[in-house]
Amino acid sequence: MDLLADTVGLNKGTLYHYYPSKSAILYELMSDQVDATLDLLGRVPRTGAAADRMRALIRLQVEHVATKQDELVVFFQELPWVEQHLDEEQAVDLRRRIDRYEKFTRQLLSAGVRAGEFRELNLNMVMYSIIGILAYVPNWFRAGGRKAQETLVDELTDFVMNGILRR
Incomplete structure (x- = not known):
C-alpha cells in the first residue's frame, strides 16, 4: 500500500477514500x-x-503481456489465492470470466486437433x-x-505454434 500510495502521489490513508480495502484494489x-x-x-x-x-x-x-509488466506480475502472483484474498462474490466473478478464456482456448485447440492441423494434445496441459x-x-x-517487442511476439508465437502443429 505504501508503494502504491507513493506511485500515485497520495498518502496511504487517502487511498482508502477511493478504495474501501486492499482487496478492492486487488479485485479491480x-x-x-x-x-x-x-x-x-x-x-x-x-x-x-x-x-x-x-496464431492470432x-x-x-504476447503483445499484451509484453506491455503490462507490473499489473500482470501481480495478477499471476495473486491468481492462486483469489479465494483467500477476495470476497466470495469477487472470486467467483473472476473465476467465471477466466473460465470463458480457458473454454475458448480449449475449443480452439480441440478444433485444430479435429481438423488435423494440431497433433494429438492434452488440451489442459497445453493450455x-x-x-x-x-x-x-x-x-x-x-x-x-x-523491434524488441516484435521479436518477442514472433519468437514466442513460433515457439508455441511449433509445439502444437502437426508435422
Missing part, C-alpha cells in the same frame, strides 16, 4: 486484466483455419503451458523498443 486490478484478455478473444478471427486463429490469439496475448509462458514474460521482458 485483476478484473481489468481479465477484461483485457477477454477483449483479445474478440479480436481473434471467428472463422478460418484453427492454426491461423491460434498467441500473438495478441496451462501457454498460460505459464505468458505469465512469466512480464517478469523478465523489458522492451528495448518496438
Whole structure:
C-alpha cells in the first residue's frame, strides 16, 4: 500500500477514500486484466483455419503481456489465492470470466486437433503451458523498443505454434 500510495502521489490513508480495502484494489486490478484478455478473444478471427486463429490469439496475448509488466506480475502472483484474498462474490466473478478464456482456448485447440492441423494434445496441459509462458514474460521482458517487442511476439508465437502443429 505504501508503494502504491507513493506511485500515485497520495498518502496511504487517502487511498482508502477511493478504495474501501486492499482487496478492492486487488479485485479491480485483476478484473481489468481479465477484461483485457477477454477483449483479445474478440479480436481473434471467428472463422478460418484453427492454426491461423491460434496464431492470432498467441500473438495478441504476447503483445499484451509484453506491455503490462507490473499489473500482470501481480495478477499471476495473486491468481492462486483469489479465494483467500477476495470476497466470495469477487472470486467467483473472476473465476467465471477466466473460465470463458480457458473454454475458448480449449475449443480452439480441440478444433485444430479435429481438423488435423494440431497433433494429438492434452488440451489442459497445453493450455496451462501457454498460460505459464505468458505469465512469466512480464517478469523478465523489458522492451528495448518496438523491434524488441516484435521479436518477442514472433519468437514466442513460433515457439508455441511449433509445439502444437502437426508435422
